[in-house]
Amino acid sequence: MSEMSAMDRKIIQNLAETLSRQVKHFNRTEAECLIRLFNGRFGDQNDRKTGHGLDRGKFRNILHNTFGMTDDMIMDRVFRAFDKDNDSYISVKEWIEGLAVFLRGTLDEKIKYSFNVYDLNGDGYISREEMFHMLKDSLIRQPTEEDPDEGVKDLVEIALKKMDHDHDGRLSYTDFETAVREENLLLEAFGPCLPDAKRICAFEQQAFQNPPEH
Template sequence: MNRKKLQKLAESLCKTAKHCEWKTGLPFFTPTSLIATVNKFEVECLIKLFNNLGVEPSDRHAAVGLDRNSFRNILHVTFGMTDDMIMDRVFRAFDKDNDSCVSVTEWVEGLSIFLRGTLEEKMKYCFEVYDMNSDGYISREEMFHMLKNSLLKQPSEEDPDEGIKDLVEITLKKMDYDHDGKLSYVDFENAVRDENLLLEAFGPCLPDMKCRMAFESQAFQDSPDL
């Protein structure tokens, strides 16, 4: 991509992005008013990085972008994610048009929330990851599958599933504000606002501070390389 096309795409994405002139090094839960957006230079760096990943369609009818395996590899190597189920859900959260690949637009817009989103944006993102069937609720079954997949099994446990079921009930008791046996977004939002640590209650789907800072220091250069 030549410089002119890069600048034009960056300008277009800056207009649609929700973060601008953002400052690095702020605390994770910084009030929205203190956070500016991804600036044009950083958007250009993310586009360059996307292009450097060598994204090409597997056949001439496929969309151009990062396929599931390539994207999962980035989540694992760069952001330290290991949970297969969560990585698949993160891929779906980035892939807004459901065409089975992450386009350059989805890459920039997703990372702007992934790395620098406000608390509200991160809550919506996490809820989308955890709502496995996209029905607007996190059910007991969804909680069970995510927690079973993410928690380490203890060899001494005769029936680890019982322990996970108990954990689901404890979680519901704490987060199910309307007591209907499942979590709506309102339930999830209220619980997280009361206790921020519940943001990733059902599995790590955001990078930790160390991974975020390492990514930014490497990506936001004139010639980013993953």
């Protein structure tokens, strides 16, 4: 083993130690596996020189190929939810923090995450317009429909009726949280923004099957 890779290993171990203390849900070995995955399979030499991390395109590929996501708008919002500092790259810390919620988040954490994904303009509310945009993307069009948008509008009204507890025509965080606690299936009411259990299991098996030796 060259000096460089021994040094790299030490750096990765230290980083894993730090991140596993800061981020809930992953122990040190798991954090180290995720750092290796980030550097290895998803990164390349250029990324490491620039030190940026995963760009939107690479991250979308992961969401699509690994987690089965297909909706462009939702994938873009998931990228923004992971990219906490808005620098258009996902750093290794953002990767591990994001995956902690994505793979193993508590209901509380998942509610916060989904709300952020669906609040397209970041104003703290999910408006009728935002619901319309997201649902319009996720619905399969019936060729026989006169005006397919009418069906989407009906769905928005149904969602509001079920979730808008203070009846102000939009969903606040409290509305969303209350509705999801009453009916967990509403967590992804406006589009699939979390991976299903089968994909989580496959990803974890692949990521954690060869833990690094210490």
